[in-house]
Amino acid sequence: xxxxxxxxxxSALPVLLIVxxxxxxxxxxxxxxxxxxxxxxxxxxxxxxxxxxDLGLDQPLLVQLLRYYEGLVQGDLGRSLLLGKGVFAxxxxxxxxxxxxxxxxxxxxxxxxLAAGIIAALRQNSIVDQAAMMFAMIGISVPSFxxxxxxxxxxxxxxxxxxxxxxxxxxxxxxGWLSSSTMPAISLALLQAGLLARITRSSMLEVLRQDYIxxxxxxxxxxxxxxxxxxxxxxxxxxxxxxxxxxxxxxSGAVVTEALFSLPGMxxxxxxxxxxxxxxxxxxxxxxxxxxxxxxNILVDVLYAALDPRxxxx
Amino acid sequence: MSLLEVRxxxxxxxxxxxxxxxxxxxxFSLNAGEILGIVGESGSGKSVTALSIMGLLxxxxxRLISGEVIFEGQTLTNMxxxxxxxxxGPGISMIxxxxxxxxxxVFSIGEQIMETIRAHxxxxxxxxxERAIEMLDKVGxxxxxxxxDDYPHQMSGGQRQRVMIAMALACRPRxxxxxxxxxALDVTIQAQILDLLxxxxxxxxxxxxxxxxxxxxxxxxxxxxxVMYAGRVIEEAPVATVFxxxxxxxxxxxxxxxxxxxxxxxxxxxxxxxLPEPTRRPPGCRFSVRCSHAIPxxxxxxxxxxxxxxxxSAACIRALDLAPIRTADLAP
Ligand SMILES: Nc1ncnc2c1ncn2[C@@H]1O[C@H](COP(=O)(O)OP(=O)(O)OP(=O)(O)O)[C@@H](O)[C@H]1O
Ligand SMILES: [Mg+2]
Numbered sequence: 001x002x003x004x005x006x007x008x009x010x011s012a013l014p015v016l017l018i019v020x021x022x023x024x025x026x027x028x029x030x031x032x033x034x035x036x037x038x039x040x041x042x043x044x045x046x047x048x049x050x051x052x053x054d055l056g057l058d059q060p061l062l063v064q065l066l067r068y069y070e071g072l073v074q075g076d077l078g079r080s081l082l083l084g085k086g087v088f089a090x091x092x093x094x095x096x097x098x099x100x101x102x103x104x105x106x107x108x109x110x111x112x113x114l115a116a117g118i119i120a121a122l123r124q125n126s127i128v129d130q131a132a133m134m135f136a137m138i139g140i141s142v143p144s145f146x147x148x149x150x151x152x153x154x155x156x157x158x159x160x161x162x163x164x165x166x167x168x169x170x171x172x173x174x175x176g177w178l179s180s181s182t183m184p185a186i187s188l189a190l191l192q193a194g195l196l197a198r199i200t201r202s203s204m205l206e207v208l209r210q211d212y213i214x215x216x217x218x219x220x221x222x223x224x225x226x227x228x229x230x231x232x233x234x235x236x237x238x239x240x241x242x243x244x245x246x247x248x249x250x251x252s253g254a255v256v257t258e259a260l261f262s263l264p265g266m267x268x269x270x271x272x273x274x275x276x277x278x279x280x281x282x283x284x285x286x287x288x289x290x291x292x293x294x295x296x297n298i299l300v301d302v303l304y305a306a307l308d309p310r311x312x313x314x
Numbered sequence: 315m316s317l318l319e320v321r322x323x324x325x326x327x328x329x330x331x332x333x334x335x336x337x338x339x340x341x342f343s344l345n346a347g348e349i350l351g352i353v354g355e356s357g358s359g360k361s362v363t364a365l366s367i368m369g370l371l372x373x374x375x376x377r378l379i380s381g382e383v384i385f386e387g388q389t390l391t392n393m394x395x396x397x398x399x400x401x402x403g404p405g406i407s408m409i410x411x412x413x414x415x416x417x418x419x420v421f422s423i424g425e426q427i428m429e430t431i432r433a434h435x436x437x438x439x440x441x442x443x444e445r446a447i448e449m450l451d452k453v454g455x456x457x458x459x460x461x462x463d464d465y466p467h468q469m470s471g472g473q474r475q476r477v478m479i480a481m482a483l484a485c486r487p488r489x490x491x492x493x494x495x496x497x498a499l500d501v502t503i504q505a506q507i508l509d510l511l512x513x514x515x516x517x518x519x520x521x522x523x524x525x526x527x528x529x530x531x532x533x534x535x536x537x538x539x540x541v542m543y544a545g546r547v548i549e550e551a552p553v554a555t556v557f558x559x560x561x562x563x564x565x566x567x568x569x570x571x572x573x574x575x576x577x578x579x580x581x582x583x584x585x586x587x588x589l590p591e592p593t594r595r596p597p598g599c600r601f602s603v604r605c606s607h608a609i610p611x612x613x614x615x616x617x618x619x620x621x622x623x624x625x626x627s628a629a630c631i632r633a634l635d636l637a638p639i640r641t642a643d644l645a646p
Contacts, residue, residue, distance in 0.1 A: 211410060212418040217370055218410075219430040219481065220403030223395065233420045309420060309465040 001312060004305045008298040015294055016287065020072070023286040024065060027279050034081050034277040055081060068283065077284035082276050087284030090269065095288060097265035098258065100170060101188065102250040104181050108189035109196055109246060114239075116193070117200020122227065124205060132197060139194025144253060148187035148260045155183060165262040184261045188253050192246045199242055203235040210234070237308050244300035248293050315387065316343040317521050318367075318406075318489060323381035325366045327592075328374055334592035335379065336362040337545045341619075344538075346488065349515065349522045351536030351553065353529060353568065355589050359545040360525045361411070364491045368408055369398045386488070404434050407482040411494040413475035417466040423450075423477045424462030430484045449480040452517075453510060472503035479510065486518060493525045508535060529568050533557060541565050544590055544600040547619055551626035561628035561637050564601045599630070607636055 035051040036043070043051075052058045056067065071078055077087035120132040156164035162183050168176035207213065208231055216230040217223075255267030266289060273281035305311045323340040326333045337359040344350050352360050365371045367383050369390060383390040385405060390398065402408075410416045418426060427446040431437060437445065443462070450458035453476040466474055475495060482490055492511060496504035512535060515522055524535055532539050532553060539556050541549040541564065549562040560566045567585035587604035590596060596603045598613035605612065611631060619629040630636075 211412050211415040214370055215410065215416045215478070215481075216418065218368060218402055218408045219433065220399045220401070220407075220485075221429065221433050222399060225429075225433075230418050230421075234418070237420075307420065309422075310467050 001302060001305050004312075005298060005302050008301050012294045012298065016290060019290045020068075020283065020287050023283045024068060024279075027274075027277065027282050028061065030277075032277045034279060037276040037278075038081055068280075072287075077287070078280035080273070080278055080281040082273065082278045082281065087280050088288070090281065091266070091285050091288045094264060094266050094269040095292070096169075097167060097263055098251060098254050098267065098289075099292065100177070101181055101184055101254050101257065101263065101265065102247060104185040105189040105192070105250050105254075106243075106247060108185055109192040109250070110243075112189070112193040113196025114200050116197040118204055118227070118232070118235075120197065120201045121204030121208065129201075133201070136194035136197040139190040139197075142190070144187050144191055145256055145260055147190060148184065148257060151183045151187055152261075167263045180263075184254075184257045184263060187260075188250060188257045191253070192249060196239070196242070196246065200235065200239055203238050204231060207231045207235045233307065237304065240300060240304050240307060244297040247296045251289065251293060317346045317348075317386060318344040319382075319384040320363075320367065321382050321384070323363065323366055323383065324379040325362055325371065326377050326379045328377070329593075331593060333377070335545060336376075336592060337366065337542075339619075340381070340542075340547055342540050342547070342550060344489070344521050344523065347515075347519050347521055348538065349524060349536045351532035351539040352523060352525045352542060353527060353532055353539060354542035355527055355585075357544075357589050357591075358542040360527075360542055361493055362545075363542070364408065364493050364523065364525060367491065368402060368406060369393070369395065370408075400434070403430060404485040404487060406489045406491065407485065407487040408491040408493065409475070409478045409482045409495050411497055413471050413478060413495075413498055416478055417474055419466055422463045422465055423469070424464075427477070427481050427484050430481050434485050446480075446484065449484050450477070452483075452514065453477070453480040454506075455480070472499050472507065475499060475503075475507055476510070479507075479514070483514060483518060483520075487520055489521045489523070491523045491525070494527070495524070496531070497526070511535070529557075529571065541568065544595055545592065546600065546629065548601070548630070549626075549628040550619070555623075555626050559623075559626075559637055559639075561622055561626065561633040562601075562630045563605050563607055563632075563636065565628075566638075601630075607632055 033048075033052075035048050035055065035057065039048055039051055049058075056064060059067075068078070077091075079085065080087050080090050083090050116132045116136065120129040123129050152164045155161045163180050166180060168180045170177040212234075213226060213231055216226045221230075251266075254265060255270070257263070258265040258267035259271070266285060270282060270285050272278070273285060320343070321341050323337060324335055325337050326335050340359070340363055342350065352363065354360055362371070362376075366376075366378065367390070378391060381391070385401065388401075390401060393401070417423065421429075424443070424446055427449060428442045431442055431445055447458045447462060450461065455461055455473060455476055461469075466477070469477065475498075479495075490511075495511065496507050499507065508531065511522065511524070514520075522535075524531065526532060536553050539549075539551065539553050540547055541556075541562065543564050549556065549560065549565045551561075556565060557569065560569055564585070571584060585604060590600060590603070596613060598615055599605070599608070599617050602608040602612040609632065617629045617631050619627050621627045622633055
């Protein structure tokens, strides 16, 4: 299992290299001048030129790239042009908001998706199954921003149960965090929960047909043990592989959700950075988010190996 | 009182074209410690009979249409699944046709044996492990203690079937149903597994229902035999009687399929034709379309299973006209 983890860690390095290259290149492909964005419209051409020299933007691209990597190797992501602070520090202020929201949404996704999928499979073709699959379909086909809007209007404005926006850090007030994050997390989670419910249902149905389930019943095991132990342990194997993808999708989806609920997360930070051509911020921010996602996916691979002895012993 | 009584068991399956009856009016009884062989071609209803006794058919599509199964005086066919859980394991246990897929791939074989015992008995973890190792040892898994933590994919088909047997016998059942336990294995392993089952029967004294399509297996193992065709029992008698004087033409056909070791060339004369699908059963005797002795009366009505000779029943209206002469009658 440790071999799996080390192998995945090594194969993650090229991924991070490519992501850093792409974010570097992309920012320089879109038109616009960071110096102009920083200095404002009243700046003279001489001031702008000086600013460019200060920021190192007058250098050839290759030199800029090498400097960027030079910093990276030393663990330095550079300074944000706009915020006047280190990229790493700026990211660390915002990343917890996004990760917290995504993980909360992941918990909701897993609870709803797994439960609905398992119950639907056990009651295949019943009313319960059809109802669960209809809700899954709704979750999949309704855009999350629309769902978010409806929730803001119903639970925020009319019923007044939950705040319509704003953010309370978990470290300050865990309950406050929960109430400020619940609506965003649900609106973010429902799409993935719908997908997961369908995947879980078909995976469970496949497993319940297997001979070893009949064996487990023939041994006189209680039905609960047959389903929650023998069936689920096998059904989870294909499900775990999509959890990594789900986290990636949740983090990407969080950008829109954060905007809707005005949460100060990575979405806001990166949107501002892109609009203002804050090169180091975009590059560094993307790299850190990617690093997080790569780590999640490594964790998923390790979990996969833990669940399936056939993989573990290869 | 017999250990197991099966009376008029009829099991149906809901299919796209309505309900079919996989088995019809299957009746037999079995005494403690006795070995009953059930023989018949593929699709004749052997597995459905076994699974109906165990209450393990998926429902829907399966449904018990009529009949009852009585085990040690208790009517299993009236029991809830929860009540059946106490019978499965210590009362009746079963091993299956497919050793490669019958074990759960994600749990160690030790765990799979131990959880069986755990479900029915209170034992300390140490005792539990000891008992599982003892069972693996009994079924001939070498260095059993070390193999407890192995997973099914690390074992051969023959070894997996041994593990299945260890698991099935872990709670000392009074009846073991072995559904074609050797079909998927190669010939030398087949003989070993059958020998093992016989040894374990002598040691534990349980009754066995052994299901096969091979009359040779029946000859080597069973006390009594039940011949099935297209969902119905067509002959039943002690093994020696059936081998000596088979009453049903189908049984005679099956006996001719047994590869003979005494002749130079194996006489593998297959019965011409194929078993009819449940939806295309002919009127009257279901074997009549394949039977070389069929007369018009055969397709007029379904022949009932009748006691034609002492302890020997068959379902054929021409049975007594056609049956070979008993060896006993040939003796001077
Ligand atoms: N799940 C099912 N749905 C519909 N029909 C079924 C189902 N299971 C079994 N049957 C039918 O029941 C009949 C008997 O099948 P069964 O499995 O008992 O045969 P068998 O004698 O065990 O054959 P084999 O030697 O191949 O194992 C077959 O005609 C089959 O079509
Ligand atoms: Mg079968």
